[in-house]
Amino acid sequence: MNSTENLVRIAQLSCGAEYSGIQKEIDSAAKQVNAVIVYPEVDIKEIENIEEEFGLKVASADLKLMMSRAKSIVTGKVHVDAVFVATCFRCAEAAIVRSEVRRYIHEKTGIPVISYSFTERTTAGTLLTRMEALTTTARRKSLLARETQSGLTAGIDSGSTTTKAVVMKDNKIIGKGWVPTIKVLESADEAYNAALKEAGVKREDIQALGTTGYGRFLIGEHFKADLIQEEITVNSKGAVYLADKQKGPATVLDIGGMDNKAISVMDGIPGMFTMGGICAGASGRFLEMTAKRLGVEITELGALALKGSHKKVVMNSYCIVFGIQSLVNSLSAGSKPEDVAAAACHSVAEQLFEQQLQEIDVKEPVIMCGGTSLIEGLPRAVEELLKVKVIVPENAQLIGAVGAALLASGFIRG
Amino acid sequence: MKIFIYPTNSLILSDLVARFGHEPLAIMQEISKKIKTGGLDSPPLNITPEDPKFGLKYAAVEVPSGVRGRMSLFDPLLTQAGAAIIVRDPVISFGCMGCARTNELVNFLIRAKKIPMLELDYPVSEEDAREFVFRISEFLKSLKPAEEKE
Numbered sequence: 001m002n003s004t005e006n007l008v009r010i011a012q013l014s015c016g017a018e019y020s021g022i023q024k025e026i027d028s029a030a031k032q033v034n035a036v037i038v039y040p041e042v043d044i045k046e047i048e049n050i051e052e053e054f055g056l057k058v059a060s061a062d063l064k065l066m067m068s069r070a071k072s073i074v075t076g077k078v079h080v081d082a083v084f085v086a087t088c089f090r091c092a093e094a095a096i097v098r099s100e101v102r103r104y105i106h107e108k109t110g111i112p113v114i115s116y117s118f119t120e121r122t123t124a125g126t127l128l129t130r131m132e133a134l135t136t137t138a139r140r141k142s143l144l145a146r147e148t149q150s151g152l153t154a155g156i157d158s159g160s161t162t163t164k165a166v167v168m169k170d171n172k173i174i175g176k177g178w179v180p181t182i183k184v185l186e187s188a189d190e191a192y193n194a195a196l197k198e199a200g201v202k203r204e205d206i207q208a209l210g211t212t213g214y215g216r217f218l219i220g221e222h223f224k225a226d227l228i229q230e231e232i233t234v235n236s237k238g239a240v241y242l243a244d245k246q247k248g249p250a251t252v253l254d255i256g257g258m259d260n261k262a263i264s265v266m267d268g269i270p271g272m273f274t275m276g277g278i279c280a281g282a283s284g285r286f287l288e289m290t291a292k293r294l295g296v297e298i299t300e301l302g303a304l305a306l307k308g309s310h311k312k313v314v315m316n317s318y319c320i321v322f323g324i325q326s327l328v329n330s331l332s333a334g335s336k337p338e339d340v341a342a343a344a345c346h347s348v349a350e351q352l353f354e355q356q357l358q359e360i361d362v363k364e365p366v367i368m369c370g371g372t373s374l375i376e377g378l379p380r381a382v383e384e385l386l387k388v389k390v391i392v393p394e395n396a397q398l399i400g401a402v403g404a405a406l407l408a409s410g411f412i413r414g
Numbered sequence: 415m416k417i418f419i420y421p422t423n424s425l426i427l428s429d430l431v432a433r434f435g436h437e438p439l440a441i442m443q444e445i446s447k448k449i450k451t452g453g454l455d456s457p458p459l460n461i462t463p464e465d466p467k468f469g470l471k472y473a474a475v476e477v478p479s480g481v482r483g484r485m486s487l488f489d490p491l492l493t494q495a496g497a498a499i500i501v502r503d504p505v506i507s508f509g510c511m512g513c514a515r516t517n518e519l520v521n522f523l524i525r526a527k528k529i530p531m532l533e534l535d536y537p538v539s540e541e542d543a544r545e546f547v548f549r550i551s552e553f554l555k556s557l558k559p560a561e562e563k564e
Contacts, residue, residue, distance in 0.1 A: 016480020016513065019487075021463040024456045044507050059514030061506050088478030093514070120466040120479040 008035040011080040015062035016088040029127035040078040042068040081138040085115040112137040133232035157400030158215030161257025165191035167199035175199025184215040210404030226411035238403025242393035249363040254370040282351030290344040305377025308338030310346035345377035369399040418495035421509025434554035497530040
């Protein structure tokens with residue numbers, strides 16, 4: 001994030017944020033990405049008529065106000081660069097309006113829009129990556145349109161579980177590093193050195209470096225990176241690049257170690273996206289724990305899952321604690337490890353499907369990436385649920401690092 | 415007498431109650447207290463994440479935080495109410511708290527208090543409006559004025 005970058009005007013369409021005590025957190029997250037929150041003004045008559053015009057009848061007046069504000073953006077009465085749609089978590093009426101308002105703005109204007117359901121525990125930190133992705137999409141359209149990597153660049157993705165690094169030269173990956181994240185800086189050093197070694201180049205030869213992932217700021221500052229960017233835009237770019245699907249629509253799914261991302265992409269640029277997962281039960285962490293309990297390496301879990309059937313084991317990892325409990329119970333009841341492995345993959349895919357994919361438009365091709373996509377049982381479970389072919393590109397675990405190296409090449413001078 | 419009004423931010427109802435010598439219990443006074451007391455830590459209403467937790471007095475944790483945050487504002491009004499006027503299906507410009515679930519809960523709680531109460535529909539014609547004001551005035555006249563309560 002750079003405070004000298006253009007100020008981005010984000011329209012906030014919300015219900016309940018001020019009464020939940022989190023408006024300050026929203027404002028703070030926006031400020032950190034050099035954005036300002038604005039509230040599109042509407043006439044009271046417009047609020048009274050909006051249900052008929054929008055076609056959705058709701059009981060709460062603040063939701064009518066949300067729809068009216070969306071209309072004033074779509075009709076061009078107010079100019080904004082991005083839209084943040086937020087409502088209370090667990091409010092069914094608001095969830096319907098939130099989803100439709102987001103779709104309406106996205107389809108009618110192409111303005112980047114994100115939605116979020118909050119509780120009183122929502123913090124600026126939770127919102128930061130989303131706000132950063134929103135402003136990046138609004139601000140760096142020309143950089144995000146970049147389709148090829150040029151020169152000698154590197155990318156480091158400091159994830160919650162593993163740190164990945166790549167060195168790229170003239171649109172090809174020439175060096176890779178992939179290590180567990182233990183100490184953020186040391187792990188980044190280790191992964192970067194491994195990539196440099198494989199590429200046969202020195203650190204000072206690198207013309208531009210990009211960082212992404214949870215540790216992006218720390219490592220970005222440490223390595224004096226040219227680009228420090230959140231993983232939504234970077235991963236989208238990396239995914240469509242690796243899958244060679246840069247033009248047209250695509251859906252990028254990344255089940256990470258700590259959270260999941262589902263991104264609806266057009267020409268490599270994120271449109272709608274969701275980021276989250278109610279519990280670690282919907283993340284790679286649950287699969288890691290499953291592998292440990294089954295006594296196999298995480299790298300073997302996917303192949304094991306392909307031999308089993310999820311239908312033979314009842315498992316629900318909505319909560320990681322209950323997920324592990326049902327895993328232990330099923331093993332105690334004599335279930336085969338391969339069926340348990342398949343059930344664990346199915347359960348994680350189901351959480352992704354139920355909690356996140358309902359909120360975005362799933363358009364083919366569906367590209368799965370991140371380390372979990374290499375657990376073969378998982379893409380298969382997603383395929384079964386979505387009834388579409390899922391693409392897992394080569395080097396899928398490196399998408400963040402590849403996206404960062406690709407985008408960083410836009411910073412090469414001369 | 416302290417009269418709870420619904421919609422709780424209706425200026426017209428608040429004014430009518432005051433004209434008949436009673437004290438309106440309106441949400442504006444609670445918001446005003448929040449804004450005028452101490453620093454403005456959490457603009458615009460100075461509601462902090464602690465307020466929705468206070469709202470747990472009225473609604474469980476699975477109820478949206480926006481409902482619970484609003485309920486924390488309503489608490490003093492519900493507690494103090496000696497009588498109530500509820501206007502059904504008002505237009506937004508008459509007064510509005512934004513959240514239908516909160517409205518339902520507030521209306522339920524005030525009815526459950528078994529205090530003198532007038533419930534009437536929002537008027538849609540001039541004739542209805544006259545009847546509306548008349549009924550409210552008769553109701554207010556039937557209650558003990560605020561100063562006589564002490």
